[in-house]
Amino acid sequence: MAKTAPRTELKPSDFLDLESQLHDEERLIRDTVRKFVHDRILPGIEKWFEEGTFPKEVAPELGRLGLLGMHLQGYGCLGASATSYGLACLELEAGDSGFRSFVSVQGSLAMFPIWKYGTEEQKQEWLPRMAAGEAIGCFGLTEPDAGSDPASMRTSARRAGADWVLNGNKLWITNGGIADVAVVWARADDGVRGFLVPKGTPGFSTRDIHRKLSLRASITSELILEDVRLPEAALLPGVTGMRGPLSCLNEARYGILWGTVGAARSCFEAALGYSKSRSQFGKPLASFQLTQEKLVNMLLELNKAALVALHLGRMKDEGRISSEQVSFGKLNNVRVALDIARSARTILGANGITLEYPVIRHMNNLESVLTYEGTSEIHTLVLGEAITGVQAYR
Amino acid sequence: MKIVVTVKQIPDPNAPQKLTSDNRLDRGGEAVLDPGDEYGVEAGLKLKEAHGGEVVLVSMGPAKAADAIRKGLSMGADRAIHVSDDSLAGADALLTAQILAAAIKPENPDLVICGTESTDGSTGMVPPMLAELLGMPQATFAKQVEVKGDKVSVHRQTNEGYEVVEAQAPALVTVTAGVGEPRYASLKGIMAARSKEVKKVELSALGIEKGSPAESVEGVADAETRKAGEVIEDDGNAAERILAFLVQVKAV
Ligand SMILES: Cc1cc2nc3c(=O)[nH]c(=O)nc-3n(C[C@H](O)[C@H](O)[C@H](O)COP(=O)(O)OP(=O)(O)OC[C@H]3O[C@@H](n4cnc5c(N)ncnc54)[C@H](O)[C@@H]3O)c2cc1C
Numbered sequence: 142m143a144k145t146a147p148r149t150e151l152k153p154s155d156f157l158d159l160e161s162q163l164h165d166e167e168r169l170i171r172d173t174v175r176k177f178v179h180d181r182i183l184p185g186i187e188k189w190f191e192e193g194t195f196p197k198e199v200a201p202e203l204g205r206l207g208l209l210g211m212h213l214q215g216y217g218c219l220g221a222s223a224t225s226y227g228l229a230c231l232e233l234e235a236g237d238s239g240f241r242s243f244v245s246v247q248g249s250l251a252m253f254p255i256w257k258y259g260t261e262e263q264k265q266e267w268l269p270r271m272a273a274g275e276a277i278g279c280f281g282l283t284e285p286d287a288g289s290d291p292a293s294m295r296t297s298a299r300r301a302g303a304d305w306v307l308n309g310n311k312l313w314i315t316n317g318g319i320a321d322v323a324v325v326w327a328r329a330d331d332g333v334r335g336f337l338v339p340k341g342t343p344g345f346s347t348r349d350i351h352r353k354l355s356l357r358a359s360i361t362s363e364l365i366l367e368d369v370r371l372p373e374a375a376l377l378p379g380v381t382g383m384r385g386p387l388s389c390l391n392e393a394r395y396g397i398l399w400g401t402v403g404a405a406r407s408c409f410e411a412a413l414g415y416s417k418s419r420s421q422f423g424k425p426l427a428s429f430q431l432t433q434e435k436l437v438n439m440l441l442e443l444n445k446a447a448l449v450a451l452h453l454g455r456m457k458d459e460g461r462i463s464s465e466q467v468s469f470g471k472l473n474n475v476r477v478a479l480d481i482a483r484s485a486r487t488i489l490g491a492n493g494i495t496l497e498y499p500v501i502r503h504m505n506n507l508e509s510v511l512t513y514e515g516t517s518e519i520h521t522l523v524l525g526e527a528i529t530g531v532q533a534y535r
Numbered sequence: 536m537k538i539v540v541t542v543k544q545i546p547d548p549n550a551p552q553k554l555t556s557d558n559r560l561d562r563g564g565e566a567v568l569d570p571g572d573e574y575g576v577e578a579g580l581k582l583k584e585a586h587g588g589e590v591v592l593v594s595m596g597p598a599k600a601a602d603a604i605r606k607g608l609s610m611g612a613d614r615a616i617h618v619s620d621d622s623l624a625g626a627d628a629l630l631t632a633q634i635l636a637a638a639i640k641p642e643n644p645d646l647v648i649c650g651t652e653s654t655d656g657s658t659g660m661v662p663p664m665l666a667e668l669l670g671m672p673q674a675t676f677a678k679q680v681e682v683k684g685d686k687v688s689v690h691r692q693t694n695e696g697y698e699v700v701e702a703q704a705p706a707l708v709t710v711t712a713g714v715g716e717p718r719y720a721s722l723k724g725i726m727a728a729r730s731k732e733v734k735k736v737e738l739s740a741l742g743i744e745k746g747s748p749a750e751s752v753e754g755v756a757d758a759e760t761r762k763a764g765e766v767i768e769d770d771g772n773a774a775e776r777i778l779a780f781l782v783q784v785k786a787v
Contacts (some may be wrong), residue, residue, distance in 0.1 A: 166725055166728075170722055173721070174718055177719065221726065
């Protein structure tokens with residue numbers, strides 16, 4: 142007969158003891174990023190969020206730590222496993238989704254296409270500086286009239302002798318205004334192509350989007366391309382068609398399915414702590430059955446989401462994860478995180494609407510996370526197609 | 536220059552500490568590299584950066600202490616020696632010093648760096664014993680360590696300020712938090728640590744039989760609860776009475 146293990150201490154945020162499934166190195170990486178978030182992000186986040194700024198000076202610190210392009214090999218990148226990268230995303234997003242977004246965009250959306258589809262010269266020019274956080278990248282796919290359907294993009298790339306000329310607008314571009322190089326996807330005669338557009342190229346300008354109520358500690362911008370003339374050397378030669386940008390998004394979504402577990406954990410821990418210390422009707426909130434039910438629902442969903450993330454991480458490391466499985470993780474874990482954030486907010490009462498606690502900040506951030514990198518509706522239809530064989534989004 | 540830094544894994548000091556039935560610290564829970572030893576590693580790495588050479592970690596502890604050793608290697612130490620033997624559980628300060636001395640001696644280091652005391656046992660006795668057993672001069676409570684030729688010079692923290700103490704190398708120093716914030720184990724360092732050598736040493740290889748501690752804990756009692764403080768009401772000379780109190784406890 143199977144024996145039950147001796148009773149070990151049950152941890153609310155790791156109820157299933159996933160800790161025991163991590164390797165030494167993964168634990169050290171996780172602890173290091175957690176300490177960095179504690180020391181460098183949490184002390185400033187309320188101010189950055191309130192002022193709507195991203196502290197650019199943190200970029201080289203993220204680079205020194207090894208967080209930029211950390212799952213890529215060579216060119217100054219760390220070459221960590223997918224699971225380690227995921228754990229780093231989780232800890233960063235437990236701080237703030239803005240920082241995880243910065244790291245996702247830099248590593249998975251800007252460095253990844255250069256690493257995967259670029260020439261040796263392009264890699265040498267950009268990757269070491271981007272890994273160090275000395276150069277910042279952005280990823281321009283979405284346009285004012287092309288969101289969930291990016292293939293309908295209008296931005297064009299036209300041949301002009303040996304050069305290319307780009308025209309069009311990209312919208313909602315993370316890091317746009319602070320980027321040293323933009324990876325811009327544009328329609329050419331033979332299909333969608335990727336271009337590296339350095340800051341300061343004539344005809345290329347950016348405009349930051351203000352008055353956002355979500356992901357405030359992250360820069361979101363418009364990219365304006367007016368007859369931007371680029372040499373052949375600016376083209377990413379390795380890919381033609383939507384497969385290029387979609388492969389990048391698949392990498393970034395993988396980071397999100399981990400990151401959202403961090404945001405959810407932060408909300409859960411805030412609510413659990415608050416429920417024990419705040420008393421009404423002469424006893425702690427935690428002693429009311431309705432509160433306990435909320436906390437237990439959070440407990441279940443948080444720990445299941447972590448299990449999904451770790452499992453998908455191991456599959457990715459074994460090289461056998463499909464994009465539909467990434468969709469499964471993104472859809473589920475963002476949904477879970479938002480539910481936990483909203484439920485946690487109710488436990489905090491009026492305090493739940495202030496920046497004194499992390500909850501409403503995460504809650505508002507997660508609204509962006511729900512939308513970007515494929516909306517929840519689109520991922521639902523991707524999974525619907527996977528199980529019915531019927532494509533419902535066209 | 537070869538620098539040995541002694542490191543120890545201890546139960547997470549931020550978690551409540553429990554004792555086992557035989558009055559030993561329960562080491563079953565979460566464990567970390569002693570924060571005091573992180574300062575030792577930091578001091579060693581700074582000296583290596585200034586003078587070249589290598590930083591070797593030496594630790595005595597159970598198999599799971601490998602985590603703490605890896606942390607030190609991730610910060611930048613070059614390699615490690617890990618003495619592990621079941622019979623060492625419950626080793627006292629003298630036995631610990633004997634084991635560490637036996638492990639360190641063949642390395643012939645120029646400098647041995649220790650924390651001033653462990654954060655869990657807090658006896659502060661291991662470093663001086665170790666220095667004696669190694670036949671090295673010791674300079675304790677250093678908030679700054681410099682190497683000048685074959686001399687080791689430290690700023691020794693005191694209640695009043697600091698003393699400059701010089702010793703002939705090879706020497707042993709104990710360091711305080713004054714040596715500077717321990718660096719992050721960067722992710723690069725963590726991945727590089729994977730391929731660094733951790734030499735596992737058995738007790739027998741050190742020529743020591745089963746360790747039998749000279750000390751044992753016979754009983755444990757709660758510390759006396761603190762008495763309520765004295766409330767000084769201001770009747771005109773409160774300031775003088777407060778000052779007198781502060782002088783008495785040597786706070787000023
Ligand atoms: C903070 C932030 C940062 C971003 N950063 C970047 C970036 O760095 N780079 C980049 O390229 N983009 C970025 N985006 C853009 C993001 O990827 C798009 O917002 C997203 O793809 C959705 O496009 P849309 O906003 O145009 O919405 P739409 O596509 O107009 O969708 C509106 C609604 O309709 C639904 N919908 C659309 N089509 C269907 C369908 N076929 N069936 C069912 N429902 C449908 C959607 O799910 C959604 O609910 C960012 C967005 C935000 C908010």
